[in-house]
Amino acid sequence: MRKIFIYLFAAFVLSACDFLNVNNIGKSTIDNYFSEVDALPPAMNGIYNAAWSFYDTYFALYCESASDEVSFADNSSPWFRFHTFETTSADESTAVGYIWKYGYNVINNCNEVLYYAPILLKENPGDASSIRDMIGQAYFMRAMVHFDLCRVYGQNYSYKPDASHQGIAVADHIQSLTEKISRSSVRKVYAQVVSDLETSLEYFTAAPNDCYIANSLAAKALLARVYLYMGDNSKAVSYAGEVISARGLTPREKYASMYTSAGVAGEEAIFRLHGFGQSGAQRKYYYYESPVARPSAKLTSLFTDADDVRTDLFSYEKGGKSYPNVVMKYYCTDEDAADEQKFASPFLLRVSEQYLIRAEAACRLSDTSQAEKDLKALKARARGVSADAVSISWTGTDGLLSLIEEERMRELCFEGHRFFDLARWHKDVSNDEVNFTYPDYRYVLQIPYVELDANENIKNNPTSNQELE
Amino acid sequence: MHSIVRNFITTAALVVALLSFPPPHLCAESTRVLKGVVLDGDNLPLAGAGVFNNANRQAVVTDADGAFSIRVSASSPVTLTFSFIGMEEQKVVVAPKDNDIRVVMKLDNQLEGSIIVGAYGTRQRREDLTGSAFQVNSDVLKDRPKGRVDNLLQGLVPGLAIEPNTDVAGSTRTRFQIRVRGDGSLSASNEPMWIIDGVPVYTGGTTNQMPGMSYTVSPLSYLDPDDIESITVLKDADQVTIYGANGSNGVILVTTKSGGKGQPTSVYASVRYGVSTPDYSTMFRTMNAQQYMVVAKEAWQNAGYSLNAFPLQDNDYNSYSTTSTDWAKVFLGTGNEFNARVGIRGGSKDISNDVSMSYYKNEGIVQSDRQQRFEVHSKQDFSLWKGADLTLNMRGSFNINDIFPLGKSYVYTLPVYEPYLLDGYSFRLYNKLWDSTAGDDATGGWVMRKFWANELPTRELNINTQRSVVSVANLTFNWIIGWGFSVRSLFGVNYQHSHEDRYDSRYTLDGLDSDNKPSGYSSRADASYLSWNNSNILNFDNSFGKFKFGLYGGLELHHQGNKTQSVSGSGFTNDRIQEIAYATYVSQYSTSNSTESRSMSYFGRMSLSYDSRYYMSLNARRDGNSSFGRYSRWQTYWSAGASWNIHREKFWNIDRIKMLKLKASYGTAGNAKVDASSAYGTYAYSSSYSYRGAMGAVVSAVPNPGLSWESKHIFNSGVRVEIDRIADVELEFYHNRTDDLISKMYVSRTITENSVYGNFGSLEDRGVEMSLTSYNISHKNFRWRTNFNIAHNKNKILKMYNGASRSFGNTIWKEGYDSGTFYLVRWAGVDPSDGMPMWYDLNGNITKTYSTDNRVVNKDKNSSPVCLGGLTNTFSMGNWQLSFQINYTIGGYALAGYALNYMKDGYAITDENQAVELYYYRWTTPGQQSAFPKVSQTSTKSAMSSTRFLYDKTSFTLSNVALSYNFPHKLLDKARLKGLSISLVGDNLYLFTPDQKKGFNSYKTMKYGYPVARTFTLSADISF
Structure with a gap:
């Protein structure tokens, strides 16, 4: 009997060797998650979901609150301080901190997909087409968010002659916890953006028909915009031209509905973020009954044409009551739809902008006839007449550029463009609360203190004009 | 374990159990009468002592002179057992020639715990102890409530604080949090480890929550406390380092009773029946119907609204002016508790047995909330060969918990609502109110609002039941090999399977779908928790002259795994069929999850002593845990302790002082109770x-991947003095420091938007504990003993990541401060001129604007008490014994949930009832000094968190009063019983706080989520 017990004892001791390697089945550790191809579509959905938080909740509203297109109805709103340019690094829990946080959140999720998808591509050659397309989408999203972060926290491209001023931190790989990356120059950031967009074009396999996910046409449209911001006008013209030939403008009679009808994409949509199941911050901000901000007088005075379809989006009538001077681009007015079907999907890229890009780039290249043609096309669509019936007059390239500036305001108002246009053109900021001249430290946001505390390699932006380089 | 092995062991155990009860001895030997006298420690005759002859099973008692005569064998030596309550049992071997023997009985040190249970089954004599371990024995636990094991220790163990997890009503099975010597960690669990008969028991996650179940029922309520022989709390490095990563928050060892080999067979039984009533003086007081209507209407008008728009106007569906409901009486009432236990114990030379069964039922003061427990326990001890024995200890219980989780609604539901419709018996699901913005032209109309606060239909129609099968079993092998070597091997299993059935009836609001049509909602959840443990120890004990040397080393393997799944569905045609298979397909939703973790450890202890005067011990343990990343999986812990028994020195000549011991220990321990996926x-x-x-x-x-363990450094020092028959005092001082605190900190946002778990920061606890037992009167006929303990702990955060503070709204973690420090705006009272609330801003100036920017770190106001402990007095006279216990807490502050939620000065008063003080003390006229601002339906911000709602936690509870009578041997012999005692016990009789005020609120009414349940229990313990 003694022997039995001794053997049992020994058996227990010897079997202990491999004991601690526990197979955590069912746990969603990152390695485990990406072990199968089916992991990729939800990961992509997560990226778009994260992009929604970035764009709808913070990015676009920052740009609009800072611009001269709005005048505030509710001065107690946290956005008012962006209108008066009083924010500092301490405003971590506002757009100052959250644009940075949510922007890098999208980028980090893209990096995870870009790390694991190639591995899955090698292991699953049968799914190559869909995996490659998703890789393309991830490159696109990474590029787009880097570009937008750089516009918010870095001065415009031509601030310094070789764009050597501080941009943002370029995150092109998954970092370890101890890595403390620093801010790259704007030049490097834009180079990374262009490179990522060109890589994405190599990966896209699907035809660009689904405007709610990134696609090859979106990559070209974004390249056009990026080159415009960089001042590389010929490339801007060429990419804008490619997009315009591939897709037309939404006709006048369908214009309003591409904003106010849920699920209607619109002919000219290139890339939109789908709003189903998302909480709409822009929707709340512009809510017609009690908006935070309304169109400014400066903007509404630009609409001199009575039959300009775009003015339809500045008022609303419901139940016999009329709500004048509100923004209706982010509210679904479908009467019969169920609550969850009444969502708005913000535009990130559309063909109208491409016309304006080409017009501006062509003008700067002294090709005024191309610029005039593009301007007329937009005005014609707005008024519902043919391009020949539209007549415009200007004096000198500056005159044409200011016509383009006005058309940009009319067409792209409330879509996150105006403030960055002012920066790009080195124009003074003058809204109904403050005025300041270019250059100024307030064209960019300061880096939130949580980031400055956590990473000493990241330097803040100047906090006053004395510190401007 | 394989089912085959399990079946074999069960059968073997049953067979052995049946064979081990020895047959009665039927023998006609020649006999004689032996005479003798029994004396006590003072050489006075001891009357009523029991004398028992194992051989012929005859028992007699001594008379008033201490004399006895008993029939014994004339030819062979016989062993007589002498016993008396409060004295050590003695066995005397009487030779055939002996007569007129004299037996001196000694006071039983066992009551004071002279043998203390130690780690891994070792036993330590109190005299040899170098560490800090406190033991509570079964005689103290005997008269305590039988619902659960964890709150038995309240007020008995110095340094042990037991509190309900929350002061909010919402679960009748509140999780308790137990702290041994303060909080040692900020984000890892602070709960100690529970070990029952050598098997670590799973008591839930980091805050004692049971995964997979909607409502947590602590597994510590699945063990019958009657079965417990002793509970030992291990507190310092010398005692807990041997448990390594699991030991840093203290270890609680529970040892259950067992039979002895060679003992006569005895049957024992106990029955208890108790009645409990709610102590309404501890319930938060809100206004009654008449007071409410006055205050609500005033608040409504003060907000600028007209009385025509007041929502609570009489109509055909609700008659507010004539309704007055006492919601507490709807839900609270008398409860009862019943516990019955029967067992049989005994053994032969080679086998001992202890088999028992018990049934426990508790219907709480919250009506329709019920707990039932059936438990079977079987313990067999086999002698295999010389020096070796095998113990099989199996316990299983089946528990049924019918849960009614009464929420705060019994406090806040408006007294002008009633639970039934106007017909008096249908449940009220809606109330009809006036809404001045409703109607076609928004001038006002009647609306039907869902009456969510009415929990009566939930109680009567819904089902919420948890059934759990729990088993704790172990197989232990001990073998004394010889030459000082011995081996001990234990394999233990703790398996629990819980099944939860919930059903929301079609006729309650929870059971309606989104179109308000009856639908019914059913959910079933299953969780199984399996942990097994194996430890193998080789021991060496020997003495060389005056040196005693002990050494043991071992290997331990531990596995903990949970599997949970649940399924739910809605859309039933009637309430009778509640299974998901019959739910509408579209609504069926299901989920499952599992976790697993393992640990492996090597440990050893060496102890050395000289002449029972100088002691030294060293412990070491190396732990590996699968939860941590590959690079930091292993960690080593060590400790060293020493003590000096001064009373054994030659120079010590104060006889009165029986023991004077100094001790000190220092060592490290770890904490592995963190979220396993962090690495x-x-x-x-x-x-x-x-x-x-x-x-x-x-x-x-x-x-x-670098995430690693927290490491705790524990220093303990103490002195123990025992003054013969006067007092025993033990004083300990400790200083614990936890480094590498696992806490969340921010890294660059370019890496992740969330905070990351890393090892940063450190925290310390220092304190003093004292326990005192004084023998005030020790007379033959009357004895009075007092046990008193007091503990003071000071907690301080030493280092935070980057020196940054972390605020949680009302509390803050800040370097140099207690981890429960409050971070609140300072309340400045009410302005007598207009009744508006006032606060202090950062500079100390009065401001009428509330802003969280004015929050101040309240250095002296934190949640840690200044001291806490308990006082127990025991009186014994003859066969009667009376004891009463007072638990106390002094100091510390709480941001009382009830005050925060229900002293809102009329804010939203048409939704929820508020504190009764509003009726009497609200500001009404200019110039009136008042503690309560002007009431208003709309917010004046007076209800925002501030120091206004901080209450001193000082409280005294008369927690247990027990009167018991032990029947004398003379009467027992006549009925052929070995022992019979009857007790009358009162629990939670009175709670006192210095700020209490009859009829009004104070900390007394806000301490617990439900009123305290006063219980009176009558119990009888019999042994045959």
Whole structure:
């Protein structure tokens, strides 16, 4: 009997060797998650979901609150301080901190997909087409968010002659916890953006028909915009031209509905973020009954044409009551739809902008006839007449550029463009609360203190004009 | 374990159990009468002592002179057992020639715990102890409530604080949090480890929550406390380092009773029946119907609204002016408790047995909330060969918990609502109110509002039951090999399977679908928790002259795994069929999850002593845990302790002082109770990250492969003095420091938007504990003993990541401060001129604007008490014994939930009832000094968190009063019983706080989520 017990004892001791390697089945550790191809579509959905938080909740509203297109109805709103340019690094829990946080959140999720998808591509050659397309989408999203972060926290491209001023931190790989990356120059950031967009074009396999996910046409449209911001006008013209030939403008009679009808994409949509199941911050901000901000007088005075379809989006009538001077681009007015079907999907890229890009780039290249043609096309669509019936007059390239500036305001108002246009053109900021001249430290946001505390390699932006380089 | 092995062992155990009860001895030997006298420690005759002859099973008692005569064998030596309550049992071997023997009985040190249970089955004599261990024995636990094991220790163990997890009503099975010597960690669990008969028991996650179940029922309520022989709390490095990563928060060892080999067979039984009533003086007081209407209407008008718009106007559906409901009486009432236990114990030379069964039922003061427990316990001890024995200890219980989780509604539901419709018996699901913005032209109309606060239909129609099968079993092998070597091997299993049935009836609000049509909602959840443990120890004990040397080393393996699953569905045609198979297909939703973790450890202890005067001990343990990343999986702990028994020195000549011992220890321990996935990084997959209605997945935690254990340094020193028959005092001083605190900190946002778990920061606890037992009167006929303990702990955060503070709204973690420090705006009272609330801003100036920017770190106001403990007095006279216990807490502050929620000065008063003080003390006229501002339906911000709602936690509870009578041997012999005692016990009789005020609120009414249940129990313990 003694022997039995001794053997049992020994058996227990010897079997202990491999004991601690526990197979955590069912746990969603990152390695485990990406072990199968089916992991990729939800990961992509997560990226778009994260992009929604970035764009709808913070990015676009920052740009609009800072611009001269709005005048505030509710001065107690946290956005008012962006209108008066009083924010500092301490405003971590506002757009100052959250644009940075949510922007890098999208980028980090893209990096995870870009790390694991190639591995899955090698292991699953049968799914190559869909995996490659998703890789393309991830490159696109990474590029787009880097570009937008750089516009918010870095001065415009031509601030310094070789764009050597501080941009943002370029995150092109998954970092370890101890890595403390620093801010790259704007030049490097834009180079990374262009490179990522060109890589994405190599990966896209699907035809660009689904405007709610990134696609090859979106990559070209974004390249056009990026080159415009960089001042590389010929490339801007060429990419804008490619997009315009591939897709037309939404006709006048369908214009309003591409904003106010849920699920209607619109002919000219290139890339939109789908709003189903998302909480709409822009929707709340512009809510017609009690908006935070309304169109400014400066903007509404630009609409001199009575039959300009775009003015339809500045008022609303419901139940016999009329709500004048509100923004209706982010509210679904479908009467019969169920609550969850009444969502708005913000535009990130559309063909109208491409016309304006080409017009501006062509003008700067002294090709005024191309610029005039593009301007007329937009005005014609707005008024519902043919391009020949539209007549415009200007004096000198500056005159044409200011016509383009006005058309940009009319067409792209409330879509996150105006403030960055002012920066790009080195124009003074003058809204109904403050005025300041270019250059100024307030064209960019300061880096939130949580980031400055956590990473000493990241330097803040100047906090006053004395510190401007 | 394989089912085959299990079956074999069960059968073997049953067979052995049946064979081991020895047959009665039927023998006609020649006999004689032996005479003798029994004396006590003072050489006075001891009357009523029992004398028992094992051989012929005859028992007699001594008379008033201490004399006895008993029949014994004339030819062979016989062993007589002498016993008396409060004295050590003695066995005397009487030779055939002996007569007129004299037996001196000694006071039983066992009551004071001279043998203390130690780690891994070792036993330590109190005299040899170098560490800090406190033991509570079964005689003290005998008259305590039988519902659960964890709150038995309240007020008995110095340094042990037991509190309910929350002061909010919402669960009748509140989780208790137990702290041994303060909080040692900020984010890892602070709960001690529970070990029952050598088997670590799973008591839930980091805050004692049981995964997989909607309502947590602590597994410590699945063990019958009657079965407990002793509970030992191990507190310092010398005692807990041997448990390594699990020991840093203290270890609680529970040892159950067992039979002895060679003991006569005895049967024992106990029955208890108790009645409990709510102590309404501890219930939060809100206004009655008449007071409410006055205050609500005033608040309504003060907000600028007209009385025509007041919502609570009489109509055909609700008659507010004539309704007056006491909601507490609807839900609270008398409860009762019943416990019955029967067991048989005995043994032969080679086998001992202890088999028992018990049944426990408790119907609480919250009506329709019920707990039932059936438990079977079987313990067999086999002698295999010389020096070796095998113990099989199996316990199983089946528990049924019918839960009614009464929420705060019994406090806040308006007294002008009633639970029934106007017909008096149908449940009221809606109330009809006037809404001045309703109607076609928004001038006002009647609306039907869902009456969510009425929990009566939930109680009567819904089902919420948890059934759990729990088993704790172990197989232990001990073998004394010889030459000082011995081996001990234990294999233990703790398996629990819980099944939860919930059903929301079609006729309650929870059972309506989104179109308000009756639908019914059913959910079933299953969880199984399996942990097994194996430890193998080789021991060496020997003495060389005056040196005693002991050494043991061992290997331990531990596995803990949970599997949970649940399924739910809605849409039933009637309430009778509640199974998911019959739910509408579209609504069926199910989920499952599992976790697993393992640990492996090597440990050893060496102890050396000289002449029972100088002691030294060393412990070491190396732990590996699968939860931590590959690079930091292993950690080593060590400790050293020493003590000096001064009373054994030659120079010590004060006889009165029986023991004077100094001791000190220092060592390290760890804490492995953290979220296991932290090291690996996780992806979260959920509909919260959806896009276009399809599920999305995002990075939720970034991996930190360097994540490692917290490490705790524990220093303890103490002195123990025992003055013969006067007092025993033990004083300990400790200083614990936890480094590498696992806490969340921010890394660069370019890496992750969330905070990451890393090892940063450190925290310390220092304190003093004293326990005192004084023998005030020790007379033959009357004895009075007092046990008193007091503990003071000071907690301080030493270092935080980057020196940054972390605020949680009302509390803050800040370097140099207690971890429970409050961070609140300072309340400045009410302005007598207009009744508006006032606060202090950062500079100390009065301001009428509330802003969280004015929050101040309240250095002296934190949640840690200044001291806490208990006082127990025991009186014994003859066969009667009376004891009463007072638990106390002095100091410390609480941000009382009831005050925060229900002293809102009329804010939203048409939704919820508020404190009764508003009726009497609200500001009404200019110039009136008042503690309560002007009431108003709209917010004046007076209800925002501030120091206004901080209450001193000082309280005294008369927690246990027990009167018991032990029947004398003379009467027992006539009935052929070995022992019979009857007790009358009162629990939670009175709670006192210095600020209490009859009829009004104070900390007394806000301490607990439900009123205290006063219980009176009558119990009888019999042994045959």
